[in-house]
Amino acid sequence: MEIQENVELKDYTTFKIGGSAKYFCIAKSTEDLQIALHFAKEKKLKFFVLGGGSNLLISDKGFGGLVIKLKFESCKVNKNKISVDAGLSLSKLVHLALDNSLSGMDWASGIPGSVGGAIYGNAQAFGTKISDNIKEVEYLDVKSLKVKKAFKKQCAFTLKNSIFKKNKDLIVLSAIFELKKGNKEEIRKNVLEHINYRKKNHPISFASAGSVFVNTEKKITNKNLLAKFPELKYFNSKGAIPSGYLIERVGLSGKQIGGAKFSDIHANFIVNTGSAKAEDVLKLIKLAKQKVKKVFNINLETEIQLMGF
Ligand SMILES: Cc1cc2nc3c(=O)[nH]c(=O)nc-3n(C[C@H](O)[C@H](O)[C@H](O)COP(=O)(O)OP(=O)(O)OC[C@H]3O[C@@H](n4cnc5c(N)ncnc54)[C@H](O)[C@@H]3O)c2cc1C
Known part of the structure; x- marks a missing residue:
């Protein structure tokens, strides 16, 4: 190498x-x-x-x-279980499940990135999380350089989080997914529906890193806020307030700094309009955090990971 x-x-x-x-x-x-x-x-x-x-x-x-x-990318199907290396793309895992009539991964269609990255951040969409179908994860412990195994419970998965995110010395090597036998045509239909949803509702023609902030699991009880923003009652009942909603309501949808811009299509995406600098993106993140804190008293949690800052 x-x-x-x-x-x-x-x-x-x-x-x-x-x-x-x-x-x-x-x-x-x-x-x-x-x-x-x-x-x-x-x-x-x-x-x-x-x-x-x-x-x-x-x-x-x-x-x-x-x-x-x-870039280790091997995979193996054994009845309803799929073993995959961390470097395999999530979309290959979705298609492997589809080809073998296994349901449980269709929600992930259209999410870019690798299986390892998805496990690290407990990727989720349409109400399903990658942790829902994981049986076990093999990882490298950097301190000892030994390969170890963790069952799902030991991975400490929570909203957009895992033990691998909390401890950077644990590197995901591979995982075993336990799926259910399903109807191939139904699975294919779901995969296509999710891809079409993304085409319609996400700014996929621009470069981005997906959702910038994690959705907020806090309930809003302030009467003035509930009167001014009636949708909050619905989000309270669902258990999470979408960050895109908060960014829109503080007036930042479409806001541009340098080459970076909060998308007009989905306000929780910052898009690179062509010549964005990391500094432009950071300025937008800071602005959104300040405004959302001021209006809603919510501390937005950044989802995208940073390197070199
Ligand atoms: C258009 C678009 C749509 C998206 N939609 C969604 C969505 O619906 N749901 C969702 O959850 N995410 C979504 N994302 C975000 C992203 O695709 C996922 O978070 C993805 O799982 C990240 O994987 P990655 O391999 O690209 O990770 P990277 O970006 O390469 O890395 C992210 C972090 O994971 C760590 N990491 C990566 N691999 C490993 C490993 N093997 N072991 C330990 N740590 C590792 C890195 O060190 C880094 O800190 C979207 C992104 C885009 C651009």
Whole structure:
């Protein structure tokens, strides 16, 4: 495995933003990953594990350590179980399930990125989370460089979170998904419906990193707010307030700073209109946090992950 120097990173992300990595490598196996981590340890470098780069904002200055792009991608189907490597794209997992008439992954159609990245952030859509169908996860413990296993319970999955997000020294290597036998045509129909929904409701013609903020699980009880924003009662009953709604209501839908803009189609997306800098995106994030705090007394939690800041 080659460790390259000064590699431009923006094309490894869906945002198309960011500087260069001082060191960069593509790990095609656990052994490659162990070699890369050993290199980082020897040189006293920080490391960053990169999946599909679809939930990521990289600093304009880049990253002074080693970026390890995971590219181990094997998969195996055994009855209703699918074992997949962390570097496999989520869309390949969706299609593998479909081809084998297994239901439970159709909600993920159209979500870019890798299986490892989806487990790290407990990816979710249309009311289903990746953790719903996970049986176990194999991971590398960076401290000991040993491969370990965690059953679903031990992964501490919560809203857009997992043990792998809380502890950056645990790198997802592979996972086993337990799915249900289903009707192939029905699964195909669901997959297409979800893709069509995204085409209609997400700004897919622009570069982005998906939802910028996690939806808020707080209930609003302030009478003035409930009177001014009647939709909040509905969100209270659902248990989560969409961040896109909050951003729209504070008047930031369509707001542009430099080349970055809150999408007019879905306000929880910041799109790169062509020449956005990471600094532009950060300014928009800061502005939304300030305004939403002032109007709704809600602290927005940033979902997109940062590298090099
Ligand atoms: C158009 C669009 C639509 C989207 N829609 C959705 C959606 O509906 N639902 C949703 O949840 N997300 C959505 N996203 C966000 C994103 O696609 C998901 O969060 C995805 O799961 C991220 O995976 P990734 O491989 O790209 O991770 P990356 O962006 O590469 O990395 C994200 C974080 O995960 C860590 N990571 C990656 N791989 C591993 C690993 N193997 N072990 C440990 N840590 C790892 C990285 O270090 C980083 O901190 C969308 C994004 C876009 C651009």
